[in-house]
Amino acid sequence: MKSNVYKYILLLVVGFITFSCEDELPTKLDYSSYTYSDMDENGGNWNQVLLSGPEQITIDVPEDVSSQAYQAELAELKSIANNLDQSQQEVVAYWTNNPVVRWNEIALELIAKYNLIPGPNPDGTYTLPNPANPEGPPPFPFAHPPYASRALAYMSVAQFDGLITTWHYKFTFNRPMPSDVDNSIQSAYTGNSIPSYPADGATIAAASRDILSAMFPLEKEYLAQKAEEHMSSLMWAGINVESDILAGEYIGEEVAKIALDRARNDGMSKAQCPKPVSDSIKNAAFERYGWKWENLEIPTRPVGLTPLFGKVQMWNVPNVEVVRPPVPPAPGSAEYNENVDELIHFKNNMTNEWRRIANFWQDGLGTYTPPGHWNRIANEFIIKYQLNPLRSARVFAYMNMAIMDGGISCWDAKYHYHYPRPIQNIKGFTTIAGTPNFPSYTSGHSVFSASAAEVLSYIFPQEGNLFRNWAIEAAESRIYGGIHWRFDADVGTEQGINVANYTINVAKTDGAD
Amino acid sequence: MKKIYTGYTYSSLLKFAGWVLFILLLNLNKANAQTPSDAIMMKQKQSCVALIFDYGTWDQYWEGTELRSNATIATFKRYTYMPMIAIGLHDRLNLIVMTPYVETKSTQPNGGKFEGAKGFQDLSLSLKGEFLKKKVGEDLLELFTTIGFSTPMSNYLSDYRPYSIGSGTNEWSFRGIGQYKMQNGLYFRGTVSYLLRGTTEAERDYYYNNGSYYTSTMDVPSAWNYHAGIGIRLFDNSLRMEVLYEGLRSTSGDDIRAYNAPQPTNKVNFDQIGANAQYYFKNIKGLGLLVNYGQIFNGRNIGKTTSFSGGVTYIFSI
Numbered sequence: 001m002k003s004n005v006y007k008y009i010l011l012l013v014v015g016f017i018t019f020s021c022e023d024e025l026p027t028k029l030d031y032s033s034y035t036y037s038d039m040d041e042n043g044g045n046w047n048q049v050l051l052s053g054p055e056q057i058t059i060d061v062p063e064d065v066s067s068q069a070y071q072a073e074l075a076e077l078k079s080i081a082n083n084l085d086q087s088q089q090e091v092v093a094y095w096t097n098n099p100v101v102r103w104n105e106i107a108l109e110l111i112a113k114y115n116l117i118p119g120p121n122p123d124g125t126y127t128l129p130n131p132a133n134p135e136g137p138p139p140f141p142f143a144h145p146p147y148a149s150r151a152l153a154y155m156s157v158a159q160f161d162g163l164i165t166t167w168h169y170k171f172t173f174n175r176p177m178p179s180d181v182d183n184s185i186q187s188a189y190t191g192n193s194i195p196s197y198p199a200d201g202a203t204i205a206a207a208s209r210d211i212l213s214a215m216f217p218l219e220k221e222y223l224a225q226k227a228e229e230h231m232s233s234l235m236w237a238g239i240n241v242e243s244d245i246l247a248g249e250y251i252g253e254e255v256a257k258i259a260l261d262r263a264r265n266d267g268m269s270k271a272q273c274p275k276p277v278s279d280s281i282k283n284a285a286f287e288r289y290g291w292k293w294e295n296l297e298i299p300t301r302p303v304g305l306t307p308l309f310g311k312v313q314m315w316n317v318p319n320v321e322v323v324r325p326p327v328p329p330a331p332g333s334a335e336y337n338e339n340v341d342e343l344i345h346f347k348n349n350m351t352n353e354w355r356r357i358a359n360f361w362q363d364g365l366g367t368y369t370p371p372g373h374w375n376r377i378a379n380e381f382i383i384k385y386q387l388n389p390l391r392s393a394r395v396f397a398y399m400n401m402a403i404m405d406g407g408i409s410c411w412d413a414k415y416h417y418h419y420p421r422p423i424q425n426i427k428g429f430t431t432i433a434g435t436p437n438f439p440s441y442t443s444g445h446s447v448f449s450a451s452a453a454e455v456l457s458y459i460f461p462q463e464g465n466l467f468r469n470w471a472i473e474a475a476e477s478r479i480y481g482g483i484h485w486r487f488d489a490d491v492g493t494e495q496g497i498n499v500a501n502y503t504i505n506v507a508k509t510d511g512a513d
Numbered sequence: 514m515k516k517i518y519t520g521y522t523y524s525s526l527l528k529f530a531g532w533v534l535f536i537l538l539l540n541l542n543k544a545n546a547q548t549p550s551d552a553i554m555m556k557q558k559q560s561c562v563a564l565i566f567d568y569g570t571w572d573q574y575w576e577g578t579e580l581r582s583n584a585t586i587a588t589f590k591r592y593t594y595m596p597m598i599a600i601g602l603h604d605r606l607n608l609i610v611m612t613p614y615v616e617t618k619s620t621q622p623n624g625g626k627f628e629g630a631k632g633f634q635d636l637s638l639s640l641k642g643e644f645l646k647k648k649v650g651e652d653l654l655e656l657f658t659t660i661g662f663s664t665p666m667s668n669y670l671s672d673y674r675p676y677s678i679g680s681g682t683n684e685w686s687f688r689g690i691g692q693y694k695m696q697n698g699l700y701f702r703g704t705v706s707y708l709l710r711g712t713t714e715a716e717r718d719y720y721y722n723n724g725s726y727y728t729s730t731m732d733v734p735s736a737w738n739y740h741a742g743i744g745i746r747l748f749d750n751s752l753r754m755e756v757l758y759e760g761l762r763s764t765s766g767d768d769i770r771a772y773n774a775p776q777p778t779n780k781v782n783f784d785q786i787g788a789n790a791q792y793y794f795k796n797i798k799g800l801g802l803l804v805n806y807g808q809i810f811n812g813r814n815i816g817k818t819t820s821f822s823g824g825v826t827y828i829f830s831i
Contacts (some may be wrong), residue, residue: 024810025726025728025730025732026727027724027725027726027727028725028727062552105725108725109721109724109725110718112721112725114674114722116770116772116773117772118771119583119585119771127824137771138771241634253610266529294794296624296626297584297585297625298584298587298622298623298624299583299584299624352668355567355670355716355718358715358716359715359716360716360717360718361674362717365718365773365774366720366721366770366774367717367719367720367721368719368725368772373719376719376727408579423626429626429628430627430628431627431628431630432625432627432673434625434627435626443630457627
């Protein structure tokens with residue numbers, strides 16, 4: 001009997017150890033280099049967002065491939081690319097021939113890292129993150145959804161404009177890839193042959209590095225190291241010689257400067273206004289409509305999140321008032337009462353499916369935010385449809401401009417109407433999602449998601465139903481979470497679509513379709 | 514990993530259906546998935562059922578190693594109702610089954626207005642074997658080993674801390690127990706266990722754990738668990754009293770970030786002191802009472818929990 005017992009125990013232990021090896025959990029999108037579905041040889045003629053034309057940034061005419069200078073570069077490349085160690089090969093495999101996706105993932109990771117709301121001090125006051133003293137505490141920035149939408153928009157626009165210029169010069173100078181000059185060199189990546197001067201990878205690396213360094217100043221060193229690794233990988237992969245990389249990097253740096261000039265003056269630095277301004281906004285809403293949102297945290301936060309984000313310069317909408325939604329139902333009205341009943345119904349009869357939806361789209365503190373969630377979705381479809389880096393940057397540029405415009409419009413409505421949250425108006429109400437520090441109407445998730453889904457549906461029309469249904473689910477998730485009224489979600493979805501159409505109309509005439 | 518146990522445990526355990534009685538006294542800090550860690554073995558032809566109620570509360574927690582309060586949560590409360598059955602399969606082999614029901618909430622007022630959580634937590638099965646019983650003069654040295662397995666009984670959400678009612682993962686525990694009983698009633702006991710934990714499923718498919726994770730699967734850190742107790746048996750073994758230290762050390766995991774919610778991937782450590790007592794009625798055959806007190810005094814990514822529990826046990830022959 002006794003020996004039997006130990007036999008079973010031994011069996012269990014051995015069995016467990018055998019089966020306990022787990023697969024590594026994914027920390028990035030799993031893809032390798034691929035053949036682009038289209039080269040977009042005319043991409044250099046597309047309209048740019050910030051640049052007046054591709055030659056606003058000028059680079060030198062490259063040395064001919066027969067020149068001594070080029071041949072020396074080629075010899076150097078050959079000795080490097082043919083002698084890679086294991087870690088260099090891994091780096092090459094990581095960056096792939098569509099590094100737009102990788103830089104987007106880096107941005108999302110930084111957003112998640114910095115999306116932490118400052119807690120109260122021991123005396124009950126709150127200290128705001130301060131760009132003049134980024135170390136804090138609290139560290140700068142607090143990468144909340146409006147901040148995230150803006151960081152992503154500037155990065156994507158800089159990548160897009162930079163790549164249009166790069167494409168323009170690629171197909172103007174037509175310098176062949178090293179592997180086309182010397183067949184003893186092999187590109188590490190499968191796929192298309194593309195003129196190598198200037199290096200598109202270097203443009204992406206430099207533009208992304210410089211924009212993200214401005215948005216996340218404490219990550220400057222990390223980003224410089226990432227960009228250096230990326231640019232080195234272009235030689236390790238055998239796809240660019242040094243002069244290709246230097247020219248590409250120059251374009252990236254120059255376009256980033258132009259984008260950051262806009263960013264400095266877009267009004268974001270004033271969005272987190274002082275308490276007197278915040279109070280006057282609140283009182284104006286109360287006088288106009290008879291209600292006002294209050295922060296119910298303990299201790300109370302004196303100012304909501306970025307009350308003046310609605311005044312930030314928009315990308316494609318002429319002014320924020322043209323997309324401002326109508327007045328929400330007044331508390332006590334029939335529609336309002338129905339909304340109250342619905343929220344109480346969800347709370348008292350919470351199903352697994354409602355809970356799953358609330359959590360799946362929550363994208364709350366400590367995550368990549370709703371704008372980040374839609375960038376992650378875009379990444380997946382960019383790989384699915386095998387877009388080239390320029391096309392990929394176009395997806396992100398238009399989507400992230402629409403998301404940021406959506407956020408600006410949403411924040412305009414939030415602080416114009418200053419509508420209370422469910423926990424403020426329904427006595428004893430509790431939620432399964434955290435109630436954010438800003439007014440209810442309209443729902444940020446709804447506007448961000450509808451704007452993103454609308455642009456993605458324009459780009460991938462065959463997937464439109466999917467994207468639009470996801471956007472609606474994301475909007476409804478906030479009702480299940482208990483933090484939004486249904487009219488916040490429904491009107492927010494319409495608002496997001498309206499805003500996105502301004503961007504889509506620009507996209508339709510940029511020369512890419 | 515989640516599938517491997519089904520082939521072995523349930524059916525093989527049932528093979529040993531010889532009924533012996535066993536009583537388990539434990540600190541019911543079940544959120545940390547304790548399994549039988551004492552040094553009591555019952556004789557054949559007896560069984561025991563128990564119902565234990567545990568109340569745990571904290572108003573401060575360790576964010577990483579930093580002790581803090583948080584008015585978003587205010588005071589946290591956890592109630593555990595623990596039905597348990599202990600079945601002696603043999604004089605030297607016991608099976609213990611536990612099915613805790615847990616409820617959590619915050620006190621009012623709080624700044625978060627979060628809904629609490631409740632539900633059946635983890636089904637826990639443990640096999641305890643005694644493999645050494647040796648006289649040392651008039652004293653007695655005993656060594657035991659426990660192998661335990663627990664798995665979620667309901668689809669509670671583990672990624673809803675601090676309110677989630679459990680870790681939502683399968684856990685194997687491998688425990689060694691040594692006890693030295695003196696003739697005068699004093700005893701000393703120590704245990705070392707390894708809690709091998711799997712993964713849990715969140716309802717989001719992205720999270721940050723010192724970097725991005727693009728999956729709903731979260732790794733729940735495995736841990737070492739230690740107990741050291743000194744106790745005494747009085748009144749012809751009808752009263753047993755014990756003071757106890759318990760420690761937990763996770764072998765991996767991240768820290769709660771500043772003013773942010775905990776998550777199942779966190780590295781949870783604690784040191785707790787406690788005391789417990791068990792009393793068997795002499796005139797009501799088979800009936801016993803137990804009480805327990807515990808206080809976590811040092812920790813990482815866990816509430817500074819004070820817990821009280823009490824329960825009724827009933828021993829009967831088969």
